[in-house]
Amino acid sequence: MKKKESCIFCRIARGEIPCYKVYEDNFVIAFLDVNPASRGHTLVVPKEHCSDFTTCPKDLLDHCFEVAQAIAQAQIAQLGATGVNVLTNVGASAGQSVLHFHIHVIPSYREPILGLKGTNLQIEDKEMLLLQDEIKKAI
Numbered sequence: 581m582k583k584k585e586s587c588i589f590c591r592i593a594r595g596e597i598p599c600y601k602v603y604e605d606n607f608v609i610a611f612l613d614v615n616p617a618s619r620g621h622t623l624v625v626p627k628e629h630c631s632d633f634t635t636c637p638k639d640l641l642d643h644c645f646e647v648a649q650a651i652a653q654a655q656i657a658q659l660g661a662t663g664v665n666v667l668t669n670v671g672a673s674a675g676q677s678v679l680h681f682h683i684h685v686i687p688s689y690r691e692p693i694l695g696l697k698g699t700n701l702q703i704e705d706k707e708m709l710l711l712q713d714e715i716k717k718a719i
């Protein structure tokens with residue numbers, strides 16, 4: 581079976597699997613996460629299949645983030661969220677379980693839901709400079 585036929589988010593976008601849809605246009609669908617981190621946790625998903633943030637065509641990526649912004653604003657205005665986490669996982673080692681690009685828009689209510697916990701990772705100046713250089717030269 582081809583990837584697009586079996587992909588769970590392609591199937592939701594085609595209407596083959598039900599969801600709590602909050603927004604849809606020709607390019608994007610947004611719906612509540614079935615296993616939410618908080619009340620109103622929403623996923624923004626391009627209708628066209630692409631594996632993750634790094635492979636999504638730029639115009640579509642821009643549009644997905646526009647929709648994510650509108651959803652975050654709605655969560656604050658309508659749900660009473662006091663904050664929002666916007667994130668997208670790339671690859672299994674980053675926690676991506678559905679290999680169809682999506683943006684999590686996760687409202688928080690007074691308490692942090694997520695956050696980058698300090699790891700106490702110590703990196704020496706020399707290595708920080710190398711890291712800076714490796715990233716800079718590949719952009």
Ligand code: 5GP
Pocket residue numbers: 588597599600611612613614615616623668669675676677678679
């Ligand atoms: P990831 O781990 O790939 O960043 O996020 C995938 C998200 O999709 C998870 O939070 C998971 O709960 C959600 N999810 C997986 N399958 C379904 C589904 O069939 N329907 C909905 N609404 N959400 C799903």
Ligand code: ZN
Pocket residue numbers: 583584587588589590591628629630679680
């Ligand atoms: Zn897909």
